[in-house]
Amino acid sequence: MLGPTEFFRSSAQLKKQYDRQFIKMASRYGLTANDIHLLLFLADYPECDTARDISERMFLPKSCVSRCVDSLTRQGFLSSREDERDRRIAHLSLLPASSPLIEHGRRIRQDFFALMCCGFSPEEYRQLDRLTEKISNNLQEAFHYD
Template structure:
């Protein structure tokens, strides 16, 4: 039996299906962290900041995080402030250029982030279940093209 989303989606264009699917995947992704968020008193944005810094030591500024997640710097700053107050983030001034602030995970954050990474890993495994490597390659190739098209479109709007 079809659910309502499948029935409605059967009438949409490919672009609409893509957007609806992306929203659905993001909601499921965020729901996977809900228990963790309660237990550790973290917001989704704070979790995203922790995971970003865990995986990208080279990119350690609020600007890097905002650019990657396509979020405002003020929202990232709010998350950074919260994580710093909770003792999960160390704020380090750049030695060569004092205008730059680097964000480093504290030792407490490393344990928490390791747990977050395991949740994320489980999510990605379930996302790729029953998808062959060839199918995944094609999907990622198409996704790169979509992102390229979107960026071109965004550049024309700005």
């Protein structure tokens, strides 16, 4: 029977293997895994385009997001523009140079998910979807985040 110990051990194993894929990819481009995840996040959620949005939704410290944004901007993968109402806020946009990295990252993500769910029946996949959403909702409600 699945208990907390096994659940968290399996979750840690999943994250470790997932992170390894992105560390390997990022090193090919001279980036960090967080850089790649930030690019993927902006590609998937273009409306969440501020450092604050990214920090809150990716559960990363603002200092980490700031380092990634600075690095990705310097390397020509991101641009930023000042908010019209609040000059302290910068809105981030992906630049065309980021497209190959995003495509590569999406392939890694899709391949990893397919490997993780290998052998699942359609019903098991639907169960996973429902349970994952339920866990996420429980955490959002308990810890009050979006």
